[in-house]
Amino acid sequence: MKKFLVLGILFALPITAYLFFASGKNNFARLPVLTEKVKDIDQFKTNTDSVISFRDKISVVAFFGSELDDIKGNTFNLDQKILEKYYDFNDFQFVLVLPEEAETRTQQFVTEFNKISESSKWKIAYASPQKVQEVFDSFQSPHKLDENSFTPYVFIIDKDLQLRGRDDDEDDGKLYGYDSSNVAELSNKMNDDVKVILAEYRLALKRNNREK
Structure with a gap:
């Protein structure tokens, strides 16, 4: 009996350890808050008639500037590695914050990307x-x-206008933002962290529903 018990432990322990580490260290904790009370964009002009706000949404926020032709690679990487997986989540949004001089070129830029992505779901805010x-x-x-x-x-901004990221990243220490030109960083770190924060809010919602 002891022999089978020892064999069982020796068999199960490596599998348990593998599942733990393969799932990503952040999956067992909340994604850290690095900055509280970021400034909202609810007063900015938008590409639609509706107001865009960070509040009550999980937002991936990009500042891609006025030279839109120069950032097609960054946008493609971000869309393919992150955004297309989460467009159908009601609480999730992708927000481009652009200077107002980019406004006249934005529609063409979005139209071009709509051939290969769901760029019609991008939210765009303009200001000086x-x-x-x-x-x-x-x-x-x-x-x-x-x-x-x-x-x-x-950047990842949560529903309470807080910037989320990593406070113990193996490469950067504190990881405030994710490099959209780095496919590996998007695929591994950012994808993992978006999963964590979405799971965090889903668990909180389930908990609230049970309490009600």
Whole structure:
């Protein structure tokens, strides 16, 4: 009996360890809050008649600047590795925050991408470069916008206007944003973290429903 017990433990332990590490370390905890009370964009002009807000949504936010032709690769990477998996979640949105001079070219840009993606679901907010900078600065990340209001880094903002990320990333220590030019970072780190925050809110919703 003891022999079978020992064999069972030796067989089960490696499998349990593998499942634990393969599932990603963040899957067993909430995605850390790195910045509280980021600035909302509910006063910005939009590509539709409706108001765009970070509040009550899980938002992937990109600051892709005024030179839209130069960031097709970044947008394609982001769409294929992250966005297309989550477009059907009601609480999820992808928001492009752009300087107002990009507005005239945006529709063509979105139309082109609609041939290979669901770009019609993108939400786009426009404001002066100064206003865009103010929102970006409120994220309190170490990253910078260039002279065209562009950064390759994209960010996760939760329903309470908090920036989420990693506070113990193996490469960066604190990971505020995800490099949209880096396919591996999107596929591994960002995809894992979006799953974590969506699961976090689903669990909270189930808990609330049970309590009611």
